[in-house]
Amino acid sequence: MHNRRLKELDLLRFLAAIGVVLFHYAFRGYARGDMSEMPYPLLADVAKYGYLGVELFFMISGFVILMTASSNNLKAFFISRVVRLCPAFWVCCTITFLITLAIGQPRFSADLYQYLVNMTFLGDLIGVAPIDGVYWSLFVEIKFYLMISILLGLRKIESIEICLVIWLLISATAELLAFEKLRSILITDYAAYFIAGATFYLIWAKGFTRNRVALLVAAFTLAAFTAMAWAESIEVKYSTDYSPSIICSTIFLFFMTFLLIVTNKTAALGRLNWTALGALTYPLYLLHQMIGFMIFNIAYPAVNPHLLLWGTVALMIGASWLIHDKVETPIARLMKRSLSFSFKRVRAD
Template sequence: MKNSRVIELDALRGIAVLLVVFYHYCYRYAELYNSEVSVGVARYGHLGVELFFLISGFVIFYSLLHAKSLQQFWVGRIARIMPAYWLSVVLIYAVISMVGLEGRTVGLGDFIANLSLSQEYLGFEHVDGVYWSLTIEITFYFWVSLFMIRYRQYAQYLFLVYPVILLAVQMCDLDMSRKIEKLFLVEYGSLFVAGICYSNLHQKNMSKSSLFVLLICVLVNTFQYVGIELMTVLFFHFLMLIVSLGKGSFLSLKPLTYIGGLSYSIYLIHQNIGYILLDNLSVVGFPHWLLTTVVFSVVVLVAHFMVKYVEKPSRKLIIQKFGKQYAF
């Protein structure tokens, strides 16, 4: 499996980013700027981020197994996420500064802090609201790389204990600050850990302890979500399970895998730029579904060029200069 790509994961990434875009364009945009275009079911599209976190646990764990050092792992992660992120920060800040977007403008200090991807911990605003999930991702990278590489002898114990602690926190409904929640991944840690379990299953390394941990993670989710949200998250677990078992080939539709391959860049740029385009195009009087289709097409086109001319070349350059490519 080394240096291979699980194509079904691209399909899941495609589903995840489509859900998030659906949420922002057909529900969140309506909340903020035009309530007449609200699509009720779109409110659940934000759960696409949960699917991203499950996928991240799967992929990052595999990367860590083949990392020889913390430096090698972090070079790979920086090469993967930062070039496109820096471009999106500059692009979105410049566009909003020139065109404006109600409630979405930030200061120069916020812009500079965003370049470090530590803005939330430093108390600055996000240039684009979707960056909140990157804070969660980076925090996950920190903890899992620390224990899987530097303190690997403790990883097995943490793997068993951490989900149980999360379950206890959910059952007791403990009140804690948002920064503490983010630092220790209280809200989303169960999804990342479940992703690790699915990665083990895919590599045929699923032990009784991994199965126990997976069941605890799913149980944590049953305390976190209710109703349609719970059913959606459980469905995501089901999709991850069938992909892990090698039974998800039916998901590998070309449109989904194509969008999935662009999903990171789409995610980075779709929200605020999408709002601006929707706001300016709404004057033509076209139906909202047509406007969202046009705007999404523009975002996909921009993302295509970001991947082709920024993500892939810069990643290759960074890996060649600072370390061997090992992650997918």
């Protein structure tokens, strides 16, 4: 079963990204009145749940990262993550910075120091604001990569299952007792999604066990708890109400979708080539928010809001594909070659 590339994950990535794009464009930007001039009431009540696309990203990441790490090679894992994260981020961050300088004022601003710190991925550590707010999730991802890297460095990746159990137990305790430092270090708000994705990978690669099923049930419980707590915290901020049943149903749908994938029930869907959609997802996620809001603020209300919203979505998808095809892929290829060569030279020395 597990020699097949799971192209369904590429489709899932794209759907998650579109959910986030519509959350920002049709709801979040206007809801607080601090980013976008353009309301979009037609979609707002549905789009306000689109932020859960990030949680789906984290589940996909848990699955894919454990798959990548299963070779038990820290150098290969490091190279794969650098090549995956950096080229698109550097390009999209640069584009967003330049467009902010050109048309962002007076609502949005950026400076050279902020840009340079963002390019190093260290902004979160030293308290420098991101050029685009969506970068917060990259810092969550990087913490997860570091955890996996530690296991690889200690040659303990085969003990991942017990580590997932410990991570979940500590996360649940830290959430319940509000241990803020521990919550930050162990990304407990989102741990359940990484744990679920990783557990689904173990089921896909090695089959079902009682422990893995129990881990999934516990991960779902923690995911629902943290998601509802988060929704409650943003209701005032966005002057809206979130339905606990819709949130829990959406998360349950994520889990059931993964269950269908790992039990090979989606093979027919996987035979279709979703790779191109999956490839443009990362640039789309990085690029869409601030630039979209700047376009809205310049063009609205002169341009029809339907044309403006869907035209901007299409523009972002097109730009993301160009960035992936013409810039990200060549840079990634070059980086992979040079990093692999550097590691070989170090080993030879």
